Amino acid sequence: MNETIWGRWLRPLGSRRWRWVTFIVLLGVALLLRLGVWQLYRLQERRASNDLLAAQLAQPPLPLTGQEDPALLLAMADRQVAAAGQFDYDHQYLILLQPWEGQTGVYLVTPLLLDENSAILVNRGWLPQREAVNARQYDQANPALVEGVIQLSQVARYGSAAEPSQTFQPEQYRIEIELMQAQLPYTLLPVYIQQTPTGGEPTLPYRLPQEIDLSEGSHLSYALQWFSFAIMLAIGYVYYVQQQEKKGTREA
Numbered sequence: 001m002n003e004t005i006w007g008r009w010l011r012p013l014g015s016r017r018w019r020w021v022t023f024i025v026l027l028g029v030a031l032l033l034r035l036g037v038w039q040l041y042r043l044q045e046r047r048a049s050n051d052l053l054a055a056q057l058a059q060p061p062l063p064l065t066g067q068e069d070p071a072l073l074l075a076m077a078d079r080q081v082a083a084a085g086q087f088d089y090d091h092q093y094l095i096l097l098q099p100w101e102g103q104t105g106v107y108l109v110t111p112l113l114l115d116e117n118s119a120i121l122v123n124r125g126w127l128p129q130r131e132a133v134n135a136r137q138y139d140q141a142n143p144a145l146v147e148g149v150i151q152l153s154q155v156a157r158y159g160s161a162a163e164p165s166q167t168f169q170p171e172q173y174r175i176e177i178e179l180m181q182a183q184l185p186y187t188l189l190p191v192y193i194q195q196t197p198t199g200g201e202p203t204l205p206y207r208l209p210q211e212i213d214l215s216e217g218s219h220l221s222y223a224l225q226w227f228s229f230a231i232m233l234a235i236g237y238v239y240y241v242q243q244q245e246k247k248g249t250r251e252a
Contacts, residue, residue: 025233084143092108105131112146
């Protein structure tokens, strides 16, 4: 039985007529299988990331003092934190072109001095564009207690990064801590705090809700698609060769 199957379906694949085509098809099947395995690997990474995020969310707010290890902070994205200090409104930033429910406005980003030498940027919320010139009327009283979540520095998605400037530039297009550090007289932590809503009626500046995504994405469905394509290519090629061989036999 096995010899019959080999002779009728598989043996022609290694013949002089088909061997190079078979080689190319095998490469295609291997590539499709590799893409499927890669999606399964991405799925494992996503699950591990979700587990880490869920563990971060379950912990109580971490008090920041300015003495934290920068490397540890960079691994704490979305971690709830609390910090006490003095807002430096003289070095407050307006992050331009920020949308909110169909409107364009700005984010208020203010350094919070944790001690004499260190500070952390705080995204205090969104203001409509018409209020940007009056941003100082939204100053909070000092000393201030801030609660929110850790966010990582933003970088340009397209094009080259801007060159750091020593001159304070209050209008920016993203919260890029490295650029802002060059403009400030104290050391910034390598992350910033996004103040989150505390409940009650929202007031300006509107604080940004924490966006949590614990889904597994489409990695599993993509993996199944790639594996299906590999199977269809292999079976389709064998069937095509079989039909061509039959056709050649009839013509002979």
